[in-house]
Amino acid sequence: MKNISLLLLFIGSLGIAQVKGNKKIETKSFPFENVETIKIDLHADITIDMAHEESLSITTDGNLLEFIDTEIVDGTIHFSQLKWIESSKGITIKIGAPNLKRVVHDAHDTTKIINVSNNELRVNANIGNVIIEGKTDELRLGVANGKIDASKIEAKSVYVNLWNWGIITVNPVDYLWADVSNDGKLYYTNLPKENKIKTKSGGMATSLEDKNNHSKKSIKWISFKIRNNSGKRNQFAVKGPKADGGYFGYGFPMSANTKRKEKWSVGTKIYKVNKLGLKKLLVTITAEDEGKVVNLFD
CATH class of the missing domain: 2.60.40 (Immunoglobulin-like)
Incomplete structure (x- = not known):
């Protein structure tokens, strides 16, 4: 009985063994069509370019490429690990996504969304960092413990839901709606005349100028x-x-x-x-x- 238990434990450990990169860095292109939602649950340096035609390339150790999930289902791609992997020099992902409508960020890394030009964009950052640049009519942001820098995206209307100790910086033009709680911090480059901001449980909202004037000392x-x-x-x-x-x-x-x-x-x-x-x-x-x-x- 003891030997059987040890055998089962050994087999189980093989199933979760880490796959380490072979240090032979390769770039591979993958099919990428009609994607509107990108979910990120993978440690990687990611750039999403909305001005670029639809495309996807991943650069990392050649033996790890097959273990990165790139399947597209109903217009959604969810970047994750099919096996526990460790890259020798990190993972770089470049995406062309002109039809992008939503990003969900669940990794302790930075994702850049550039050249935004659409009617609406939704971004959630539960953890990690997201940087957004461009223009949109409506920007909807949600953060738990992550950080979103939307100071370089000009948005006519901005809607913010910040429910934990994350940080969001926004650049609203006509309207700002925000619900900030649990020590979350909202900074705005401009406060439109039309605004509705609610704070509770230590949440705060203030101008980016006031934040920058707040000395590190x-x-x-x-x-x-x-x-x-x-x-x-x-x-x-x-x-x-x-x-x-x-x-x-x-x-x-x-x-x-x-x-x-x-x-x-x-x-x-x-x-x-x-x-x-x-x-x-x-x-x-x-x-x-x-x-x-x-x-x-x-």
Whole structure:
């Protein structure tokens, strides 16, 4: 029975083995027709050119090309890994997409959408960065923890839904509608007379000029220690402000009555995370905590 279990474990590990690049860089073209939606779930440097005829080329290690999903279904292409791959020099994707209407970005990389010229464009960035350039009548943007720079796309009407600590920069001409919450940040190059902006739960909306005038010196980083003085092991999460207006954040465990050194910005918040993933605020770091030991529990 033990031998059977070991065999099954070995077979399972083969199924998820990583495919590493062979360092022989190749560029390959793929079929690309009638695509209106592009979904990105792949670590790659991507440029989407809406002024270029429909085309798709991928540059990476030759042995990895077959493991990148390029299938088009009902006008949608979803870039993802068919196997767990690791490129030796990264992946570069160039796309000509004159019929593009929507982009969904779910990767920790940067995608550029250039030469936009259409009636409407929708972009969602749950994570990672998206840069948009050109002109459109209507621009609809959604962000969770990602970042969209739409300061170089002239849009008559802009609609923004920012529901977590991401950042969106926009360049509206006639109308701006926005719902910004949970420490999200919206910056605008121009605030049209017609606008409707809602902020809640730490969300903010301000001009790009005010943001640029906000000196980086206003973010102070300090060194100190934190102590889990609860008497038991706990899971924690941290979220703190950065100079660019965004946030850093991650989770970590700490055993009972242990300490750890940190260097975080003033205003950083530390949360206890329960088994359901729900967070409870414990401590907000202040300038007075520099060089001290900060207890996480009262």
